[in-house]
Amino acid sequence: MNGGRGQNGHPHGLREDDLLDLVEGSHDVAATALPPALHQRVAQLRADRAALQALGECPAPGGLVAAAQRIAERQALLEMEGEAQGRLAVSTISVKRPSLLETFFADRMSRRLALAAALAIVAGGVALVATRPGTSGPTPSIPITTADSGTGQTEPPLVPPAAADGPVPFDVASARADPGEQAIAVDEPAATALTMAQADDQGPAPMALDRALALAREGRLALRIISADTERAELRLDRLTLRDRPADGWRVAGIAPAGAVPTIRYAAPETPGPDVTALADAGPLPSELEHIDPAPLPPLPVYERPAGMVYIAEVRLDAESLSALLGAVGGRPGEQARFEELAAPAQPPQPALTLDAVMWWAQPAEAWEFWGRIPVAVERP
C-alpha cells in the first residue's frame, strides 16, 4: 500500500479486478466498506452495465443469409475458374473482322476481276462521255454517285461502318458463368438471346426516358452496366437485392435464374450507311460484270466473351421510377449505366403470385400501378 492506494493506483487498496467484481456483481457492494464517493462511482458503473444489457438484440434484415451465401458461392466459382485457367477470366482476344473489300481482294482471281471491272467502267464511261453531244473530251473518271457526293465529301466505303476494323459482334452468354451454358447459348437460336450486335465501347447517346418507358412497356428494355470492375458492380446489386423499396418505384429482385434469361440480344443502333440505291440508278452493269457472282461472305466469327451477371429489376412503369432505377444501380466512378433497346422481348421470369399482386387486384382500377421486369446486365467494357 502506498498512501492508501492499491497495486494499480486505485484508492483503498482495491485492484482493477476487485473493482470489476464490484461492478459486475460478484461482490456485494453494500457489504463492502467503501467510501461514499467510491460507492457512488461503483453504483454508476453498475447502472451503465445494466443499461448496456438492456439494449437487447438488434434483428438482422431479411435475406442477409441468402445474400451472403450467394456472394460466397460466386467468389468460390471465380476462384475455381481462375485456378483452372491459370489466368484471369477476362478474354484478351482482339478479333479483326475482314471488311468486304478485304474479303474480295483476298485472292488473285478476285483482284483480276476487280481490275477488269475497273477497266470496263472506265471504258464505258469514256464511251458514254464521247457519245454525249457537246462534250469536248473525256473526263478522267466517273465517280459513283452517293448521297454525299453532292456535298463534295469523300465517298464512303461500301462497308457498313459497324463492320470496319474493331471488335466483332459478340455473344454475351448466360447470367450464370457456366461455360456449358455459354456454348449452348451461342448455338441456340431459339433462346431469347443476349447477342450484342454492336460492340461500341463508347455506346450510343443516352436513351430518352420516354423511349425507355415505351420499350419497357414492350418488354424490350434492358439496363446495361459497363464496368471494369464487374465484381464491385455485382456486389452492389447483390446488396440492393436486400433492400425492399417499393415506394421508390423499383427494386432489384435478384439474379436471373440460370436458363431463364440465357442471352439478351441488344438492338443495334441505327447507323447511316452508304446509299447503295444510287448504284441501281446508274443503269445496268456492263456486260463484263454481269457474269460475276458476288462471292458469299464468310460467316462472321463468333467469339464468346466472359459475361457478368444478369439481374432482374422490377420497376414501376413511369419515367420517374426508371430514372430512379438508373441512378441507383449505376453512375459510379468508372462505370457506365445506360438503357438499351432489346431486339426482342427478353421475357424475364415472372414472379409467383405475391401478396402485392393480390392487393393490386383488390384496388380500384385508378389505383393500379403497372410494373415491368427488365434485365440488368453487368458487363466489362
Place this chain on the structure above:
Amino acid sequence: MDRPVENPRPLTEAEAREHALVAAIRRGDSSAWTELLTRYQHRLHTICFRMTGDRELAADLTQDAMVKIIEGIGKYDGLSRLSTWIIRVTMNVVLSRIRSEKHRRHASLDAGPRDSAHRGGPALPFSDAGSGELADARRVEQEDERQRIGAALLRIDAEQRSLLILRDVNGLEYEHIAQTLGVPLGTVKSRLFRAREALRREMEAIEPDCSLQGGHEKGKINESGGRIES
C-alpha cells in the same frame, strides 16, 4: 501469458447441433450453412450495429462477416467454441472496417450515431422499441437512457467498445472474450474495467438533453462523483 484454454465439458444441445452442422458442411452439405448462419444472424448483426450505430453499415458488415465465415470454416480447429470463433471473425471484420475508415468517419462518429433518427426517419438509434406508444413517462426515460448509453458507446475507443459489447450485450464470459480478441485473461479484465470508466466519462459528458441532439461536451466530468483514477 495466461491464455485461457477451455476445459472439456459436456456440450449443450445447441452446441451439439452446431457441431453436427459443421460436420455436415465439411461433408459438402451446403444447406447446413443456411441453418448455421440463420442461428447466428441476429447475434452477429447486433454486434455490428452496436459497434457502428448504423443499420445499413451493420447489414453490410454482417454480410461480409458471413462470407468470411463461409470461406474460413476450414480453418476452424474445434479447440474453441464455434460461437467464439464466429464472433471473433465478425469482430475482426468490424474492427478492420473501423480502423480503415477511422479518419474519414471520425467526425461523423463524434457527432453521434448515424441513423435514420438523425435524418428524420422513424427509428431512433439504439431503439428497439419500434413504433410503440411511449406514453408512459418511465418508458420515455428509459428510452432516453438507452440513447445516451448508445451514443456514449460510440464515443469510446473501438477496442474498448468491443469489450463492453461482448461482455454486456452478448454476455460472453471473460475466457471467451479473451479467445475472441486474442488477449490474455488478465488483460481482458483490466481493459474491461477501463472501458467501463471510459463509458462513464462519456455518459457524464452527454447531458440528457443533449443526447438526442448528438451534443458533445467532452471533458465535462463530474468530479464530485468520486471518479476512480487509474
